[in-house]
Amino acid sequence: MDTGQDTDERALVARAAGGDRAAVSDIVRLLQDPIYRLALRMVWRPADAEDATQEILLRVLGHLDTFRGEAKLTTWAYRIGVNYLLNLKRRTPQEARQLSLDEYSEGLKDGLADEDYRGPEAALLTHETRLNCSQAMLQCLGRDERVAYVLSDVFEVSSEEAAWIVGATPAAYRKRVERAKKRLGNFLSATCGLANPEAFCRCSRRVAKAVELGRVDPRRPAFATHPITPGGRGVEEAERQMIRLHDAAAVLGSHPDYAAPQAKMAAIAGLLASGRFPLLD
Numbered sequence: 001m002d003t004g005q006d007t008d009e010r011a012l013v014a015r016a017a018g019g020d021r022a023a024v025s026d027i028v029r030l031l032q033d034p035i036y037r038l039a040l041r042m043v044w045r046p047a048d049a050e051d052a053t054q055e056i057l058l059r060v061l062g063h064l065d066t067f068r069g070e071a072k073l074t075t076w077a078y079r080i081g082v083n084y085l086l087n088l089k090r091r092t093p094q095e096a097r098q099l100s101l102d103e104y105s106e107g108l109k110d111g112l113a114d115e116d117y118r119g120p121e122a123a124l125l126t127h128e129t130r131l132n133c134s135q136a137m138l139q140c141l142g143r144d145e146r147v148a149y150v151l152s153d154v155f156e157v158s159s160e161e162a163a164w165i166v167g168a169t170p171a172a173y174r175k176r177v178e179r180a181k182k183r184l185g186n187f188l189s190a191t192c193g194l195a196n197p198e199a200f201c202r203c204s205r206r207v208a209k210a211v212e213l214g215r216v217d218p219r220r221p222a223f224a225t226h227p228i229t230p231g232g233r234g235v236e237e238a239e240r241q242m243i244r245l246h247d248a249a250a251v252l253g254s255h256p257d258y259a260a261p262q263a264k265m266a267a268i269a270g271l272l273a274s275g276r277f278p279l280l281d
Contacts, residue, residue: 009073017064027064028057028268031077033229035060036260038078041150042085042143044135046222050261052088056081057268071164075157079165082151086143101140101187108133108191108201111209116202124224127235129210130194130203131223134252136215137187141180148173149180153249181249188251194242195251223255232257 015023035056040049060077067076117126138146144166151162163173188195193202210216224235233241235256242254 006069006072010067010069013064013067013073016061017067024061027061027073028265031057031060031074032260032265033258034074035077035081037255037258038081038150038155039085040258041135041138041154042146043088044139046226046261050263052081052085053260054268056084059084071161075161075165078151078157079167082147082165083167086147099140101137101183104137104140105187105191108206111206111212112201113205113208116204117207119208121218122204122207124221125207125211125216125218126204127239128216128221128224129207130239131235131255132210132215133203133206134255135223137184138252140187141183145176145180145183148176149184149252152177153181154253184252192251226256227259227261229257229259232259 012023012026016027032053036049036053039052039056040046043049043052056077060080063080067073070076071079116122119125138150141149147166148162151157151165152159157165159170159174159177162177163170166173168176189199190196191199191201193199207216211218228234233256238254238256242250
């Protein structure tokens with residue numbers, strides 16, 4: 001049976017597909033932050049996620065006439081986004097080097113300080129180091145496993161919905177998630193002091209090395225000062241939730257509720273208003 005939300009979404013999409021500019025804008029506003037957060041977890045760097053989000057949203061808008069309400073609008077958009085992200089040519093350094101989690105763990109031992117970082121903005125840069133590190137470790141997974149883990153344990157999408165998003169059977173999808181969870185769980189248990197107090201690595205002792213390597217920019221932190229969705233979780237709230245849960249999934253999931261950068265969204269709005277977008281011709 002249709003829910004009221006399903007009916008409302010189909011009506012909204014029908015208006016947008018018919019050229020209603022206000023409906024198109026509403027769809028962009030509805031999808032921009034979820035799509036951006038998905039892209040960010042897949043490509044690591046905000047600038048790359050911005051580009052991917054713009055491309056995905058334009059593809060979503062270009063295919064609105066194919067929406068049949070077989071899934072929620074966000075779920076349907078995730079399917080388009082996942083297809084784009086899995087085939088994206090741009091690769092992060094971890095992907096280019098095919099860096100394994102074991103190799104990444106060994107790299108974290110290099111330059112680990114004996115004491116916590118005490119320099120300027122210590123708390124901010126420790127947050128930044130943690131957030132950057134959890135992004136980097138995801139890049140050590142193959143793309144299929146990464147997207148499965150992100151959908152399941154970060155976004156908490158049901159296995160049936162997620163299997164539809166990635167175009168797999170529910171059984172095959174669950175196996176993919178299990179492999180990713182096992183690999184990340186073993187890595188975090190052996191490496192990360194947030195997931196296991198007995199492990200060797202501490203974010204506060206990696207700050208100086210991360211700055212030296214250019215992975216953390218103390219002048220412009222990419223994640224710790226990133227804009228968030230109005231009313232969403234900030235860095236400190238996400239960290240408090242992680243500490244309460246104190247497990248591998250919490251470490252990977254405890255990012256703020258990032259908002260899509262408005263410059264890119266304005267660029268989409270400009271394109272739609274230009275008269276060059278087929279949907280609104």
